[in-house]
Amino acid sequence: MSEIIKVEHLKKSFGQNVVLKDIDLTVNKGEVVTIIGSSGSGKSTLLRCINLLEKPDDGKIYYKNENVLEPNYNLPKYRTHLGMVFQQFNLFNNMNVLENCMTGQVTVLKKSREEAKQTALENLKKVGMERFIDAKPSQLSGGQKQRVAIGRALSMNPDVMLFDEPTSALDPEMVGEVLKTMKNLAHTGLTMVIVTHEMAFARDVSDRVIFMDKGVIAEEGTAEDIFVNPKEKRTKEFLHRILNSDNN
Amino acid sequence: MKKKLSILSLVLMLLLVSMPGLTMKVQAEETEQKEFRVGMEAGYAPFNWTQNTDENGAVPIQGDKSYAGGYDVEIAKIIAEKLGRELVIVKTEWDGLPPALQSGKIDAIIAGMSPTEERKKQIDFTDVYYESNLVMVIRADSDYADAKSLEDFSGAKVTAQLNTFHYTVINQIPGVQMQEAMDNFAAMRVALESGTIDGYVSERPEGVTAESVNPKLKMIEFSAADGFQTSPEDTAVAIGMRKGDPDVAAINEFLAGISKDERVKIMDEAIKNQPASDEDSGSPILKILKQNGMLFLRGTGMTMFLALAGTILGGIIGLLVGVYRTIPMSEKKGKRASQKLFGWLLNVYIEVFRGTPMIVQSAVIYYGTALLFGFDLNRTAAALFIVSINTGAYMSEIVRGGIFAVDKGQFEAAQALGMTHGQTMRKVVVPQVLRNILPATGNEFVINIKDTSVLSIISVTELFFQGKSAAGANYMFFQTYFIICVIYFVLTFSITRILRLVEKKLDGPEAYAPLAEEE
Numbered sequence: 174m175s176e177i178i179k180v181e182h183l184k185k186s187f188g189q190n191v192v193l194k195d196i197d198l199t200v201n202k203g204e205v206v207t208i209i210g211s212s213g214s215g216k217s218t219l220l221r222c223i224n225l226l227e228k229p230d231d232g233k234i235y236y237k238n239e240n241v242l243e244p245n246y247n248l249p250k251y252r253t254h255l256g257m258v259f260q261q262f263n264l265f266n267n268m269n270v271l272e273n274c275m276t277g278q279v280t281v282l283k284k285s286r287e288e289a290k291q292t293a294l295e296n297l298k299k300v301g302m303e304r305f306i307d308a309k310p311s312q313l314s315g316g317q318k319q320r321v322a323i324g325r326a327l328s329m330n331p332d333v334m335l336f337d338e339p340t341s342a343l344d345p346e347m348v349g350e351v352l353k354t355m356k357n358l359a360h361t362g363l364t365m366v367i368v369t370h371e372m373a374f375a376r377d378v379s380d381r382v383i384f385m386d387k388g389v390i391a392e393e394g395t396a397e398d399i400f401v402n403p404k405e406k407r408t409k410e411f412l413h414r415i416l417n418s419d420n421n
Numbered sequence: 422m423k424k425k426l427s428i429l430s431l432v433l434m435l436l437l438v439s440m441p442g443l444t445m446k447v448q449a450e451e452t453e454q455k456e457f458r459v460g461m462e463a464g465y466a467p468f469n470w471t472q473n474t475d476e477n478g479a480v481p482i483q484g485d486k487s488y489a490g491g492y493d494v495e496i497a498k499i500i501a502e503k504l505g506r507e508l509v510i511v512k513t514e515w516d517g518l519p520p521a522l523q524s525g526k527i528d529a530i531i532a533g534m535s536p537t538e539e540r541k542k543q544i545d546f547t548d549v550y551y552e553s554n555l556v557m558v559i560r561a562d563s564d565y566a567d568a569k570s571l572e573d574f575s576g577a578k579v580t581a582q583l584n585t586f587h588y589t590v591i592n593q594i595p596g597v598q599m600q601e602a603m604d605n606f607a608a609m610r611v612a613l614e615s616g617t618i619d620g621y622v623s624e625r626p627e628g629v630t631a632e633s634v635n636p637k638l639k640m641i642e643f644s645a646a647d648g649f650q651t652s653p654e655d656t657a658v659a660i661g662m663r664k665g666d667p668d669v670a671a672i673n674e675f676l677a678g679i680s681k682d683e684r685v686k687i688m689d690e691a692i693k694n695q696p697a698s699d700e701d702s703g704s705p706i707l708k709i710l711k712q713n714g715m716l717f718l719r720g721t722g723m724t725m726f727l728a729l730a731g732t733i734l735g736g737i738i739g740l741l742v743g744v745y746r747t748i749p750m751s752e753k754k755g756k757r758a759s760q761k762l763f764g765w766l767l768n769v770y771i772e773v774f775r776g777t778p779m780i781v782q783s784a785v786i787y788y789g790t791a792l793l794f795g796f797d798l799n800r801t802a803a804a805l806f807i808v809s810i811n812t813g814a815y816m817s818e819i820v821r822g823g824i825f826a827v828d829k830g831q832f833e834a835a836q837a838l839g840m841t842h843g844q845t846m847r848k849v850v851v852p853q854v855l856r857n858i859l860p861a862t863g864n865e866f867v868i869n870i871k872d873t874s875v876l877s878i879i880s881v882t883e884l885f886f887q888g889k890s891a892a893g894a895n896y897m898f899f900q901t902y903f904i905i906c907v908i909y910f911v912l913t914f915s916i917t918r919i920l921r922l923v924e925k926k927l928d929g930p931e932a933y934a935p936l937a938e939e940e
């Protein structure tokens with residue numbers, strides 16, 4: 174298996190607040206990695222450090238064995254290899270669905286509009302939004318917006334997709350359509366890193382599950398390791414808490 | 422004659438006094454020339470006024486399609502001819518006359534101006550070319566209709582125009598009830614008709630006009646012994662020239678050649694010809710529109726041009742400044758320092774232009790460029806510059822708000838796609854900012870339509886300036902300004918409506934009908 178992303182001794186603080194303490198993480202090609210953990214444990218920060226939306230204080234991040242924290246590393250180009258999906262969708266409100274999926278290709282990848290349109294349409298089909306190409310974000314439901322956002326990230330043809338709680342801002346009836354879309358993607362062999370609170374989904378799609386607690390990776394293993402036979406007390410407590418609250 | 426002295430002209434004077442060397446420079450540069458450029462308000466009948474045709478010997482006004490007529494114009498014609506130079510009439514705001522003369526924009530002021538001691542410090546005057554006397558204007562049906570001397574006005578409620586010597590002589594009337602001074606003649610005529618006052622002090626030409634325009638009013642003239650005691654400094658008018666201008670001697674000679682009888686004849690002609698004394702043709706509003714329709718239309722055009730172009734240019738300035746301020750600080754030390762300096766300069770620009778009145782900025786920039794750099798700015802260009810730079814300062818803040826209104830998530834999403842800061846701004850943020858600031862920009866546009874009226878200070882022929890010169894000529898202040906007011910309202914009201922429609926259109930429908938399912 175080939176490594177795409179490798180994180181070593183990653184540290185990040187906001188002022189006095191030490192958010193990531195000493196993170197080591199490897200993501201291999203074709204792998205689906207889910208990150209679980211309670212709110213505030215540093216999951217988002219880890220994801221944002223990986224594509225450098227946050228600047229790490231210390232540690233190393235390798236993309237295909239190149240250190241992306243080198244002073245003259247081409248950051249914008251690096252980011253095109255990582256697709257990011259946000260909790261709040263963050264669609265461009267001035268563009269319709271198709272333009273949302275084309276603008277990155279045209280502006281950053283310098284593709285022709287025709288080529289970009291083809292790619293955008295293909296990916297919108299994958300997320301089931303090809304019938305909405307002329308719609309503005311304000312005309313879509315939350316679930317539709319998130320599927321477009323996934324289509325937008327896919328249109329850049331990234332090596333890895335990063336999802337930061339993609340269903341947390343959705344009304345319950347829309348969670349299903351987004352999870353289904355992601356499940357389909359997982360089956361295509363796409364490399365994915367997913368922060369989520371959807372335990373059933375995580376258990377279903379994950380090759381590997383990472384449990385984070387207070388800025389460290391507390392436990393790591395297969396879905397079975399974590400969900401059926403967790404070793405750490407913290408993991409058990411977390412799962413207990415979240416599964417019970419889910420049943421309410 | 423006119424002795425109004427506003428704060429603004431004082432400021433300009435100070436500016437001029439503090440730069441005597443520069444004044445000399447401008448002067449020296451234009452010794453040889455064929456034109457005799459005369460500044461006047463073209464709105465102080467019967468001395469000078471604006472009309473639409475060249476009838477009665479009116480002279481074209483520079484840079485405008487109208488003509489100037491009146492006593493001053495006739496005198497100017499005689500002098501220009503004797504000097505062997507071509508007469509050019511430069512329509513100039515009253516307060517702008519001395520600075521225009523000193524900065525070399527005009528060669529002489531022939532504008533019914535009295536040679537006061539104050540003014541003599543700044544400019545030279547020729548000999549007197551008209552001398553007037555003070556009169557009282559009263560209601561024809563009042564007890565004072567037969568008054569002969571000041572004593573007859575004992576107990577009367579009398580006023581005069583603010584900041585004029587007319588007002589200071591009122592206490593020569595024994596037992597008078599001196600009233601608050603008023604801003605203009607229109608107000609005094611209304612007060613007189615309504616009985617709030619019994620009379621106002623004025624000068625003969627204005628009195629003659631008042632009588633002829635409004636038959637309910639009457640002018641009382643006094644014999645030299647029974648009337649107001651005045652100094653020639655107040656009642657005489659002379660031609661203002663730049664300090665040390667060698668032409669003064671020659672002009673004095675020419676003036677001496679115009680006999681007293683001839684002067685009275687010219688003045689009576691002027692009083693007869695002034696627009697106000699046209700035969701009454703029904704409603705005064707219609708009459709004003711007939712006389713000044715084209716003038717108002719051109720003024721409206723100029724106002725709309727300045728407001729629209731100024732708003733667009735100002736919007737672009739605001740956008741550039743607003744976007745510049747979002748650029749993240751550079752990591753490199755040197756670059757960061759220059760970024761900080763430039764950002765600071767932008768803040769100064771915004772604070773200064775937002776913190777000072779546009780009317781003052783206009784005067785400082787327009788006359789300042791001429792004085793400091795000997796550079797004669799085209800008035801329209803200067804006006805456009807001032808409106809744009811002013812709007813730009815306001816728009817910068819509006820744009821800043823418009824950028825804030827674009828949620829941070831979209832910046833991050835663009836960044837995550839690999840866009841640079843510039844690309845993010847161009848593709849994602851600015852288009853949304855444009856939409857966000859549209860209401861505020863429309864508002865600026867409407868404000869500019871109204872606020873360009875202050876540009877009359879540098880004699881830009883916008884709507885208010887045209888209204889002022891029409892009113893100055895026809896003496897129907899209320900009616901004329903009422904028409905101007907209606908035009909402004911129609912402009913701003915329709916613009917506001919149009920903008921609402923555009924906004925609605927831009928926002929599009931709320932719901933989206935998905936495309937049909939493909940096979």
Ligand SMILES: Nc1ncnc2c1ncn2[C@@H]1O[C@H](COP(=O)(O)OP(=O)(O)O)[C@@H](O)[C@H]1O
Pocket residue numbers: 187190192210211212213214215216217218219
């Ligand atoms: N931009 C920021 N500035 C300051 N503190 C932050 C910032 N982002 C996150 N934090 C803090 O870092 C901690 C971890 O946040 P986060 O990574 O969002 O956790 P999670 O995604 O696991 O809920 C929290 O205490 C949060 O308040």
Ligand SMILES: [Mg+2]
Pocket residue numbers: 216217218338
């Ligand atoms: Mg989070």
